Amino acid sequence: xxxxxxxxxxxxxxxxxxxxxxxxxxxxxxxxxxxxxxxxxxxxxxxxxxxxxxxxxxxxxxxxxxxxxxxxxxxxxxxxxxxxxxxxxxxxxxxxxxxxxxxxxxxxxxx
Amino acid sequence: xxxxxxxxxxxxxxxxxxxxxxxxxxxxxxxxxxxxxxxxxxxxxxxxxxxxxxxxxxxxxxxxxxxxxxxxxxxxxxxxxxxxxxxxxxxxxxxxxxxxxxxxxxxxxxxxxxxxxxxxxxxxxxxxxxxxxxxxxxxxxxxxxxxxxxxxxxxxxxxxxxxxxxx
Numbered sequence: 001x002x003x004x005x006x007x008x009x010x011x012x013x014x015x016x017x018x019x020x021x022x023x024x025x026x027x028x029x030x031x032x033x034x035x036x037x038x039x040x041x042x043x044x045x046x047x048x049x050x051x052x053x054x055x056x057x058x059x060x061x062x063x064x065x066x067x068x069x070x071x072x073x074x075x076x077x078x079x080x081x082x083x084x085x086x087x088x089x090x091x092x093x094x095x096x097x098x099x100x101x102x103x104x105x106x107x108x109x110x111x
Numbered sequence: 112x113x114x115x116x117x118x119x120x121x122x123x124x125x126x127x128x129x130x131x132x133x134x135x136x137x138x139x140x141x142x143x144x145x146x147x148x149x150x151x152x153x154x155x156x157x158x159x160x161x162x163x164x165x166x167x168x169x170x171x172x173x174x175x176x177x178x179x180x181x182x183x184x185x186x187x188x189x190x191x192x193x194x195x196x197x198x199x200x201x202x203x204x205x206x207x208x209x210x211x212x213x214x215x216x217x218x219x220x221x222x223x224x225x226x227x228x229x230x231x232x233x234x235x236x237x238x239x240x241x242x243x244x245x246x247x248x249x250x251x252x253x254x255x256x257x258x259x260x261x262x263x264x265x266x267x268x269x270x271x272x273x274x275x276x277x278x
Contacts (some may be wrong), residue, residue: 033276034260036252038226045224046248046267049236053243075225085227086258 007054011047011068012110018044018071018103022091037085041075048072067106074102190215190235193249197266197274205233205251212249228253245269 017028018040029035051068054060060068078084078095090096184195190212192199200208212235213220223232233251238244247268254262264277 031275032265032273033263033278035263035265035276036226036228036254036260038223038228038252039265041225042223042250042252043273046246049244050246053241072225079225079227079229081227 007047007050007059008110011051011060011064012107014044014047015071015103015107015110019100019107022096025090026087037087037090040090041079044072044075061109064109067109071099071102071106074099187211190218190237190249193266194247194268194270197249197264197268197271197277200249200264200266200277202278203264208249208251209233209235223250223252227259228255 017025025040029037029039032039048068051060051065055062055065078099083089084093084095183189183191184199186192187199187203187208188211193212209220212218215235217239218235218237221234221236222230223234232253235249236244237247248266250265252260252263252265254260260276261278264274266274266277268274
């Protein structure tokens with residue numbers, strides 16, 4: 001099982017990335033070897049799946065759990081062949097600006 | 112000098128049998144263990160639950176498979192190999208990897224949950240006995256899309272963390 005302390009730190013790091021400017025996000029994707037923009041959602045999803053059990057263990061508060069759910073719900077609404085998962089979209093699409101706002105708000109709950 | 116341990120060990124029920132290993136362990140800390148196992152059986156030493164000599168897990172870095180001894184992560188035969196050495200996935204198709212890994216107890220086959228390829232791809236995720244994800248997973252992304260990347264793998268393990276993209 002993932003370390004509980006690491007979990008909160010990993011969520012905070014993920015939210016920091018999601019709230020960052022597009023060029024920072026693009027640099028991250030290049031840094032991991034050229035992953036799809038999808039990685040921003042898939043990495044969040046990997047952590048979000050652990051959140052309920054972390055909440056049950058008292059590691060994550062209900063408020064933190066809800067804020068993770070809010071941003072994952074936003075990612076769900078964008079998912080599929082929606083044209084929102086390109087580098088171009090990441091740079092200019094309003095929906096990604098909304099993701100950054102949600103992530104920044106959620107990050108405040110984790111630091 | 113060798114220290115001999117004769118352990119009656121029980122592996123997880125899915126394997127369906129109790130196996131007895133004769134283990135010869137060099138006293139030197141970095142020495143390799145020798146495992147003489149039933150040639151017809153294959154088991155991961157790290158799955159050992161109990162030992163008649165009071166031992167538990169002997170050495171999770173060694174696997175006995177078809178009677179042969181090899182370091183975990185040297186070839187792609189199990190989830191443990193991937194967790195130890197994610198680069199084993201380079202150049203492998205999802206169909207091949209699924210065939211090798213799909214019957215691993217506690218691991219489930221899924222598809223990508225989010226992004227442009229939601230519902231596609233291949234995710235192999237570990238769950239605890241309570242049904243909660245443990246955080247370990249193996250993921251294949253089909254790539255594609257407008258200026259999208261080539262297909263790739265990523266792995267998250269408790270020991271190595273998140274891998275980079277593997278192709």
